[in-house]
Amino acid sequence: MKTPLWKIAHARSGDKADRADIGLFAFDAPTYAVLKREVTRERLAAHFAGFNAGPVELWPLDNLLALKIVLNGALQGGAARSLRMDNLGKNVAAQLLRMEIDAPPDLPRLRAR
Amino acid sequence: MKTIRIGAGLGFYGDSWRPVRASIERGGVQYIASDHLSELTLAILQKDRQRDRPGNPPSGYARDAVPMLAELWPIAAKHGVKFVLNAGGLNPEGARLAIARTFRDKGWKAKIATVTGDSVLERIDELRAAGEALAHMDTGTGIAGVRERLLFASAYLGAQPIAEALARGADIVLTGRVADAALTLGPLAHEFGWRWDDWDRIAAGLTLGHLLECSGQGSGGNFGSAHEWALVPDYAHLGYPIAEVQADGRAVFTKPPGTGGRVSFDTVRQQLLYEVHNPHAYYSPDVVLDMGTLEFEDEGDDRVRISGASGAPRPKTLKIVAGYQDGWMGSGIMGFAWPEAYAKCEKAAEVLRTLVEENKRERGWAVEEINAEYIGYNSLLGANADPTYRDQLNECFLRMTIRTKDKKVADAFGRLFPWLGLSGPPYVGSMKGVQPAKELLGIWPTLVTRELIESKVEISMEEIK
Numbered sequence: 001m002k003t004p005l006w007k008i009a010h011a012r013s014g015d016k017a018d019r020a021d022i023g024l025f026a027f028d029a030p031t032y033a034v035l036k037r038e039v040t041r042e043r044l045a046a047h048f049a050g051f052n053a054g055p056v057e058l059w060p061l062d063n064l065l066a067l068k069i070v071l072n073g074a075l076q077g078g079a080a081r082s083l084r085m086d087n088l089g090k091n092v093a094a095q096l097l098r099m100e101i102d103a104p105p106d107l108p109r110l111r112a113r
Numbered sequence: 114m115k116t117i118r119i120g121a122g123l124g125f126y127g128d129s130w131r132p133v134r135a136s137i138e139r140g141g142v143q144y145i146a147s148d149h150l151s152e153l154t155l156a157i158l159q160k161d162r163q164r165d166r167p168g169n170p171p172s173g174y175a176r177d178a179v180p181m182l183a184e185l186w187p188i189a190a191k192h193g194v195k196f197v198l199n200a201g202g203l204n205p206e207g208a209r210l211a212i213a214r215t216f217r218d219k220g221w222k223a224k225i226a227t228v229t230g231d232s233v234l235e236r237i238d239e240l241r242a243a244g245e246a247l248a249h250m251d252t253g254t255g256i257a258g259v260r261e262r263l264l265f266a267s268a269y270l271g272a273q274p275i276a277e278a279l280a281r282g283a284d285i286v287l288t289g290r291v292a293d294a295a296l297t298l299g300p301l302a303h304e305f306g307w308r309w310d311d312w313d314r315i316a317a318g319l320t321l322g323h324l325l326e327c328s329g330q331g332s333g334g335n336f337g338s339a340h341e342w343a344l345v346p347d348y349a350h351l352g353y354p355i356a357e358v359q360a361d362g363r364a365v366f367t368k369p370p371g372t373g374g375r376v377s378f379d380t381v382r383q384q385l386l387y388e389v390h391n392p393h394a395y396y397s398p399d400v401v402l403d404m405g406t407l408e409f410e411d412e413g414d415d416r417v418r419i420s421g422a423s424g425a426p427r428p429k430t431l432k433i434v435a436g437y438q439d440g441w442m443g444s445g446i447m448g449f450a451w452p453e454a455y456a457k458c459e460k461a462a463e464v465l466r467t468l469v470e471e472n473k474r475e476r477g478w479a480v481e482e483i484n485a486e487y488i489g490y491n492s493l494l495g496a497n498a499d500p501t502y503r504d505q506l507n508e509c510f511l512r513m514t515i516r517t518k519d520k521k522v523a524d525a526f527g528r529l530f531p532w533l534g535l536s537g538p539p540y541v542g543s544m545k546g547v548q549p550a551k552e553l554l555g556i557w558p559t560l561v562t563r564e565l566i567e568s569k570v571e572i573s574m575e576e577i578k
Contacts, residue, residue: 010338010379014388016152017251017556023386025379050496059392061405063421064382068392072251080153080554081439083484083514085492093337095497 001105006097008109009035013093020052020074020089022096024067028108032065038101039067047099048074048092069096115360117304119297119321120369121353122147122198123177124328126154130181132329132353132372137185137194140355140369143304145189146296147198148326149175155265155290156436156554158202170211173204179211182285186221190284197275197296201289203265205229208287209575216577223577226278228288230570233433233561234266243565247433250558259437259557266435266557268566271398271427272318273309275299278572290434292397294322297356305360309427315400316424317362320407323395324366324384324419328353331384332368332415333375345380347373363420365412378411381419398431398563400424430560431567439555440481440518443526444548446488447533448510450540455503457538458487458511464537465513468529478525482516510543516553523550 005011005024008031013022024039026032041056048056054073061068075089076082086092103110120136122145123129136142154175162173178200189196201208205227216223233240237260241247247256267290276299278286286299298318301307307314324331331354333345345351352372358364368376385404389395395402403423410418445465449457462485472478488510491498515526527548534541 006339010336010341010383012335012337012383012387016388016390017558019251019390021386021388021390023383023389025382027379047497057391061386061392063405063407063409064385066382066386068386068389070390077439078554078556080156080436080556083442083444083482083516085486085488085512086495090335091493095494097337097339098494098497098499 001103002100003103003110004098004100008103008107009097011093011096013089013091015075015079015089017078018054018073018075020071020092022069022093024069024096026065029065031107031109034101034103034107035067036060038103043099044069047096116357117144117301118142118355118357119144119146119300119325120355121325121328121331122196123149123181124326124330125149125151126157126175126177128328130185132351133185134188135352135369135372136355137188137192139371142194142355144300145194145196146300146322146325147181147196147200148293148296149178149198149200150202150290152434152556155203155267159265159436162203171204171207174202174208174211175200178208179215182212183215183219186216186223190221195279195284195300197286197299199288199291199296201227201287203232203267203289205287205289212285212287213575213577221577223284224282225285225287225575225577226281226283227573228270228274228278228286228291228570230566231267231270231288231290233268233566234263237263237266240561240565245561245565247559247561250560256557256559259555262437262439264436264438264554266433268431268433268561269398270431270566270570271295272299272302273399274570274572276303279303281572281574283574292399293326294319294397295399297322297325298399301358309399312400312424312426313422314362316402317364317422319397319400319402319424320419320422321356321358321364321366324381325354325356327384327387329374330387331381333380336380337383345375349373362422363418366417366419368415376415376417378409378417381409381417396428396432399427401426401428429563431563433559433561435557435559436554437557439553440516441520441523442514442516442551442553443523444512444514444551445527445530446510446512446543446545446548447530447541448508448543449538450508450542451506454506454509455487455490458509460538461511461533462513464533465529469515469526478517478522479519480515480517480522484514486512488512508542520550
């Protein structure tokens with residue numbers, strides 16, 4: 001079943017020079033296992049194609065039920081030289097939450113709704 | 114058992130100090146760690162400094178520290194609370210003068226320590242002569258190409274000078290650029306006498322400092338989520354976070370009683386990973402933290418237990434962030450109402466692109482880049498905006514920007530917009546005048562051998578009686 005990430009996870013993004021970084025957090029352990037399997041560097045690169053010019057880095061953190069995602073080259077060289085409305089990349093996390101992944105329908109958050 | 118409670122002060126230059134009062138009055142804190150400097154703030158302070166006039170007190174510091182302390186110091190002094198703040202910016206001595214003047218006027222007593230030695234703009238050539246390449250950390254490019262355009266350059270200092278200033282009896286420690294988390298780690302290392310090579314404890318202090326450095330973002334503010342954000346109670350009275358720390362580095366993360374916001378596993382882990390690159394090697398001047406061993410236990414009632422930090426020895430280098438002049442942005446915004454709000458924005462954008470092309474040909478405008486964003490549709494979500502309702506929007510704003518090396522061209526671009534009000538598509542709103550050119554800055558992160566910086570760090574003390 002295709003599910004947008006916003007139904008099963010939460011996320012915050014920030015900036016360091018030209019780098020946008022995102023923390024993606026599962027609400028529960030079963031969802032974390034799905035995120036770890038489905039949210040790959042390749043999927044991320046495709047989702048942010050045209051936005052991020054550099055390589056994508058990804059670290060799973062089992063203790064936080066989280067993925068740390070870094071887009072190296074997403075901010076037009078950095079917030080102070082960016083022409084974008086969202087020069088600080090605060091909404092990159094919202095962009096990520098729109099990504100759809102394959103998720104089993106019995107994940108806790110999907111059942112609760 | 115001794116515990117030390119440290120409360121968050123500001124999270125950026127311009128943040129509110131209203132919530133800090135609750136931490137002092139009801140949060141039982143001994144310290145407020147106040148972070149006034151984002152990566153870009155030094156650029157703003159440098160512009161202030163360029164406008165200094167002889168005979169006036171020099172600027173270049175975060176001015177909000179003065180009214181903040183003017184309001185909070187009487188209650189802080191009553192409760193025995195000390196302040197550690199990086200509001201010194203590019204001019205910690207100037208900040209001290211301004212604060213001391215206010216304290217004298219009011220007849221208050223305090224020992225104010227000032228930490229200097231972080232600003233290296235005047236030392237770039239000396240550092241290069243000493244063999245420092247100062248190449249861009251990410252690209253490896255040499256610094257020569259931007260050398261003449263540098264506006265500021267400051268090294269991130271660690272927590273040791275802060276701890277030393279406190280050991281000398283400071284009530285207020287005023288720094289320039291330090292690692293944000295050092296504002297918290299300094300008081301903890303001082304209070305508990307942590308050895309600077311006790312890497313796990315230093316890492317624990319760094320973790321807590323990192324969680325405190327963005328004020329309300331550590332206690333439920335900006336909780337990035339769908340629907341869940343609406344469950345955060347009482348944003349209007351959101352309390353800033355507090356770390357309640359034991360000598361072994363274990364801590365409870367919380368907020369003052371009776372305040373809004375939320376401290377939970379969800380809100381705390383969002384802040385933990387915020388603006389972090391490799392979470393297994395989070396670099397700071399004092400330690401390299403591995404976030405992968407941290408343990409969190411949500412006790413409910415806005416209390417989260419944190420333990421398990423592990424640290425590796427501190428790096429041999431310090432990070433410098435410099436900023437350089439990098440051209441100009443010209444911009445304009447205009448709004449259109451239904452019908453066909455988006456289509457009219459697109460038409461206006463097409464007209465403006467045509468005019469820019471003509472100006473390039475006929476007047477030699479040097480334009481490197483031109484962008485259109487549609488506010489109300491995709492200005493924040495970009496290509497991930499959902500187009501379903503694009504053509505039914507009630508209203509839409511066009512924001513167009515150009516990048517150019519020529520300030521005159523950037524200014525002239527803004528002046529193209531008002532004409533469209535009478536000679537473009539209909540139902541225009543919000544013509545707010547012409548947007549002036551905005552100076553763009555490139556950021557230059559680089560590394561430097563730490564001894565070259567630390568040998569110049571000085572702590573000075575002024576006692577106001």
